[in-house]
Amino acid sequence: MKNILFMVTKSQNGGAQKWTKEQIEICSNNFNCFLATDEDGWLSQNVQVQDKFLNKLIYRRLSFSYLLLLNKFIKYNNINLIIASSANAGIYSRLIKLFNEKIKVIYVSHGWSSIYNGGKLAFLYTFIERQLSKISDSILCISKKDFQNAKDIIKINDNKLKWITNKIYPIKNREILKKQDEKIKLLTVARLEIPKRVDLLIEATKDLNDVELHIVGDGSQRNYLESIKHKNVIFYGEIDGFNDFKNYDIFALISDSEGLPLSALEAMSSKLPIILSDVGGCFELIDENGILVKNNIDEIKNAIINTISNNNKFSEKSLKLFNNSYNLELNRNSYINYYKDISND
The missing domain is CATH 3.40.50.2000 (Glycogen Phosphorylase B;)
Known part of the structure; x- marks a missing residue:
């Protein structure tokens, strides 16, 4: 060999x-x-x-x-x-x-x-x-x-x-039965470094009282991000081999630059709708399974609201697109x- x-x-x-x-x-x-x-x-x-x-x-x-x-x-x-x-x-x-x-x-x-x-x-x-x-x-x-x-x-x-x-x-994880009274759990998995724009996600969810933002990752921006967080933001730090996507409702990755993000593919394989910045190859991952956004707070906020409304449809499309092209x-x-x-x- x-x-x-x-x-x-x-x-x-x-x-x-x-x-x-x-x-x-x-x-x-x-x-x-x-x-x-x-x-x-x-x-x-x-x-x-x-x-x-x-x-x-x-x-x-x-x-x-x-x-x-x-x-x-x-x-x-x-x-x-x-x-x-x-x-x-x-x-x-x-x-x-x-x-x-x-x-x-x-x-x-x-x-x-x-x-x-x-x-x-x-x-x-x-x-x-x-x-x-x-x-x-x-x-x-x-x-x-x-x-x-x-x-x-x-x-x-x-x-x-x-x-x-x-x-x-594909991510191998168990199905989670969500309680009706739980808040919508929005997940991002990213290094807390430039060019990731977790700050925009924090600002976009500030007035969305029914949405919790869960942040997996660590880096030099963490202290700053924690200084601007609101009550519905939860930091977990870096989790090696994180694959617990099924505990969440929506995945978002906001960034100034990307290639084709693996964390978004992992979310798709776990049947999550995705919200991505319109940079690099991210547009290739969106086909009726989520929303592409420009990096401004209002557009991200509206995308979260629209994704919640279309959660079931986007969820099914995410898994189908993953299996067709990215498995x-x-x-x-x-x-x-x-x-x-x-x-x-």
């Missing part, structure tokens, strides 16, 4: 880490899987791999020491293919080809941060990404929007691009065949 190294900068729980975990799970019968990340954290503790390369030097944008150590690990384990799922991992994985031209590299775009978060330097970051794409064997886009941006804005050659829409395992159990071969094609090229 071929040997695959999955790379992601941080091992802490997050979208790219969940994606990497499930990719390792579906690949384990067809490849020998390895992991490179920063330290022993959520990801490294929740995967079964042949070996791990843990080193915090991956935080640096360009560390020659890290590059040499990574190359040593790759040679020792006879790695054939690297699949990189974060910006720093993407840089190092492709620079490795300067040492070993036979190794294949796939860079996974979980939303083009060079476009969404580049600010005044966006032109420089997109230029760097375009140059790195030339030494990539393939670039995997997880949404149609990212695929189009790769072609139209970053100007990556079509023959380097692959589009496989994000897919996850990894039903579509694992789309990834496995792709990895085989690249590694055997």
Whole structure:
């Protein structure tokens, strides 16, 4: 079997880490899987791999020491293919080809941060990404929007691009019988960091007395968010492997930038209506199962009210759309065949 190294900068729980975990799970019968990340954290503790390369030097944008150590690990384990799922991992994985031209590299775009978060330097970051794409064997886009941006804005050659829409395992959880007198439970699962806009959700639910906002996640914005909360806001902090979606009525993710959010897919697999910001590939997840919003308080508030009114319809549509397009159990071969094609090229 071929040997695959999955790379992601941080091992802490997050979208790219969940994606990497499930990719390792579906690949384990067809490849020998390895992991490179920063330290022993959520990801490294929740995967079964042949070996791990843990080193915090991956935080640096360009560390020659890290590059040499990574190359040593790759040679020792006879790695054939690297699949990189974060910006720093993407840089190092492709620079490795300067040492070993036979190794294949796939860079996974979980939303083009060079476009969404580049600010005044966006032109420089997109230029760097375009140059790195030339030494990539393939670039995997997880949404149609990212695929189009790769072609139209970053100007990556079509023959380097692959589009496989994000897919996850469905959440396995029990049905909850909701009491009639309970408040509507609105759930968001997000890192409490910029660019997530949990503050807008808090403000939008301030006057909705029948709605409780439940926030799962932690980060540097938590103190600020707790300072503006109202009585119907509940913070849980970070919950590793959170999958208790069935206890809630509606899922919302408000953000200034996204790729195609895994937490929204998890909510859909649990039959929840969803409210998403109209950014990145989020529009691909809405088809009569929820509402897209601009990031302003009134629009979010109205979306919550409308979703409550259409809860049953949106709920059924969410599960149907998930099973048709985003269920990894039903579509694992789309990834496995792709990895085989690249590694055997």
